Amino acid sequence: MPRQPAYHRAQRLTVPPPLPKVAFLQFGQTLNAMTTAENLDQPQIAITLPDGNVRTYAAGVTGLEIAQSISKSLAKAALAVTVDGEERDLSRAIEHDAKVAILTRDAPYALELIRHDCAHILAEAVQQLYPGTQVTIGPAIATGFYYDFARDEPFTPDDLVKIEKRMHEIVDADSPFTREVWDRDEAIAHFKSIGEHYKAEIIGDIPAGEKITIYRQGGWYDLCRGPHLPSTSKIGHAFKLMKVAGAYWRGDSRNPMLQRIYGTAWRTEKELAEHLHQIEEAEKRDHRKLGREMDLFHLQEEAAGSVFWHPKGWTLWQALERYIRAKLKEAGYLEVRTPQLYDSSLFKASGHWDMYGDNMFKIRESVDDQGREKFLGLKPMNCPAHVQIFRQGLKSYRDLPMRLAEFGACHRNEPSGALHGILRVRAFTQDDAHIFCTEDQVPSEAADYFKLQLGVYKDLGFDKIAVKLALRPDVRAGSDEVWDKAEQGLRDALTANGLEFEELPGEGAFYGPKVEFHLTDAIGRTWQCGTLQLDFVLPERLDASYIGADGARHRPVMLHRAILGSFERFIGMMIEHYAGKFPLWLSPVQATVCTITSEADAYAEDVAKVMAKAGLRVEVDTRNEKINFKVREHSLAKVPVLVVVGGREAENRTVALRRLGGKDQELLSLDDAVAALKLEARAPVPSEGVTEAAF
The missing domain is CATH 3.30.980.10 (Threonyl-trna Synthetase; Chain A, domain 2)
Structure with a gap:
């Protein structure tokens, strides 16, 4: 990130000026730096190196001279220096005691x-x-x-x-x-x-x-x-x-x-x-290109930032949603549904109107007798609404933890220049949930979330995951004491679960710090997806409470969590990760029955019915085209399995299975082929207690 708020680090000039009255410092100029063995009458400073070793030099020593005093090889490899954490040229004078590190090309x-x-x-x-x-x-x-x-x-x-x-x-x-x-x-x-x-x-x-x-x-x-x-x-x-x-x-x-x-x-x-x-x-895998070729979705200017899902794309969406819903049910979440349009008073109370208002869509509802405007807002996230559900009726400590989940439709006023396919949109759906619990329950709830999160990512084909802890931003709600407690709570939860993490100063939400999960895709790009936020602020602002064991009212802790984040963005990411070649359980069309000759048309229809009855998503191609043409066309559409039938297959009640990207065919009886594909097409199996019907 740029490190220069006043003016950009990389501002340029053109031709040498006539020398004005300036003070200047040549890069290679010696700055009268001395070691303790030379000119001891000059002021001396203590330089602490990264290994803890302390060396004494004359004030004004440069980073290059320090590197030379350590070794010739280090001086040759040196590119810059940090002085008390600040990056500097090797030639800059160091005038005071400092912690110094020499930066080489590997830094x-x-x-x-x-x-x-x-x-x-x-x-x-x-x-x-x-x-x-x-x-x-x-x-x-x-x-x-x-x-x-x-x-x-x-x-x-x-x-x-x-x-x-x-x-x-x-x-x-x-x-x-x-x-x-x-x-x-x-x-x-x-x-x-x-x-x-x-x-x-x-x-x-x-x-x-x-x-x-x-x-x-x-x-x-x-x-x-x-x-x-x-x-x-x-x-x-x-x-x-x-x-x-x-x-x-x-x-x-x-x-x-x-x-x-x-x-x-x-x-x-x-x-x-x-x-x-x-x-x-990345150009080959571009989700917009593959979305057209696979007939999944389209976008158009009349609905900028919103997605038109086609039947195949919506089938993919539903397969993913069914899988996540089953995982949530298994983990003890209660699914809810909340409105999209709210009076501005709710968002003012939550803090979103003031701290997130520029990213919200606002609608002027009316003007009162005093000329004051009344506004409504489309929700940019689900958390204020979930607090309203929690507040209905008296809650006891025995009701906690309460895990409320929603596939919630949200809208954010993203700049038109920032929109990018389905990866950056204005209208999106979150696999959002909020856990209301006591402070004592935070460690176990965080542990359960981490297990759920990482398991889902593994099921979806992502095994390279970086964890980052986003800390308090400059503009935020809540006291420093509350933020100290929230940030340490997440640190403790990550450490307790053996998760290594990097801290990101200033990147948290305005109401709480958050854990971010960054996934690496098949070609090495990273995507920030799921988050866990520990929040003491919103329950206070929206007056959420429960009755404790002592009979008094207490504020719950609120854990905001998402696994996929935005469905739109995650699907776009998966399209590019898999290059459209989804695992069979996610593929919109799992198999297409293709005829070699017209004499097999009736059999092809029969094969498709048997496969559909077994729960497979199947299409039939009986067009009067050569089989090689059909193979090329369905390969472009990324259909994972082609079921090829001709006169001989019809006579013997067999099928030839051809996999996407492969040249060989596997000849099987129809019953054996359907059984094998049905097993392969099952979504990742849930634990006992969640029925297969959930999929």
Whole structure:
């Protein structure tokens, strides 16, 4: 994530200015750093290394000098340094006692540095090749970097080839990155004088009197907070320019349209090749493309962000819903159904109106005699509604835990530019549930949820799962004491269940921290799906209570939990994970009976009836087409089993089974084939107490 709120880390300049009155620091400049053996009259500072070892140096020592004092190999591999957790250039002076770590190419932050520097190299290459182009901003992003340019003539694919070639040349030049500190007002005047109006505007947003930093690489320089690699050659050649897109200046449609060049960058050529292969696979697996080919769903502008489910797609949805419903019944959940439209007073009481209101759809219902507007809101989530069910009637501690589940339809006002197929929509269904319990019951309820969650993921074909704990955001409800208790409660629950996890500061919901489950799909992409949130706030805000063993009223603890998250998003993710080749129990059409000749038409219909009676989802293809044509067409539709019949099969009451992607056929009696497919097509078997009819 970017680490620079005041102005972007990757702001660029164009040509060297006449030197203004600035203080500057050359990257390779020696800063009079001394070890204890030299110039002991200088102030000494204590540097604590990651292994706990403490070394003494003269104040002003640089990260590079510390690395050199440890070993030549470390100094050669060093890319940057952290000082008390802050990333810095190797050349920056350290003036006080600090904890210091030398960052090499294997460090997690190194990849962001490489991508950050690639953005600088891209901007320099563009301005060398296309003089007069203005540069604006260019950050590192999840898999690479981008840069926005102001240029009248559009960039072409051929331009990207030229730019990328020049970038490799700049890397090979091995120009050092050097840092300079400039006066803000002089910098604004300079940029205006050379026609860099976007740069002048960016710097104008910086508070008056604040110094700014410039980084040079050879004859080109850039407005940037840093840090940077020691020189351009440290970037390596594992990068590639990907595409050009339009982007409004500062994301505002009232501003000029810029041209954004995207690139990807990695540590090694092998990582780059793997990423490009992943992109190629992702294009083949795109759920929108497969959704059309398999006739599952469609989207259209008249209902932006909402899905039109076709019969086959809805069959897939129902198979998944039946499976989840059976799992919930087995786990002791009670299914409910709640309204979608509520008076604004409920969402104001819950906190959603103020803290989540921009993401809600609001409807003006009326205006009263005093001119005050009355609003209704479509629910963006189910939790306030479930509290209303809990509050109906007096609840006792004996009623807890109470687990309320809902396949709840929700709406969120997502920006149109953020919508993406069925992965990012405005109207969606959550497999949502809320557990009302006592504090003492939280550990066991969390343990049961983790077991349920991980079991479902395994059944659905996901075995690579990362667990993350999202902590308090800046804007939140509830006191710090309540948040301390909630966050520690989830830490304890994760630890007690042997789940390793990463903490995500600032990523929690406004009413509570949450555990996130991130699934890795078949081509290595990660998807955030299920969550568990521990909430002391909402029961308080909505006045939920139960009668304890002492006869007094108590607030329940509320566990918000989802397994799939959004049905739409999870199905889209599964389409891409399986490349449309679903396991038999989930496949919308499990088998298609295909005839070789018309003389087998009657038998094909009979076969289909037998299979349907056994509970299989089956279709019949008796068209007057060659069998190879039928195989290709149904393979494109990802039908897992083709049941091929001809005159001989009709006579012997046999079938030839052909699997999706295979070339061989298996000849079986009709009864044996149906029995085998029926067994294979069963959903993952639930525990005792949930009947097969639930599926």
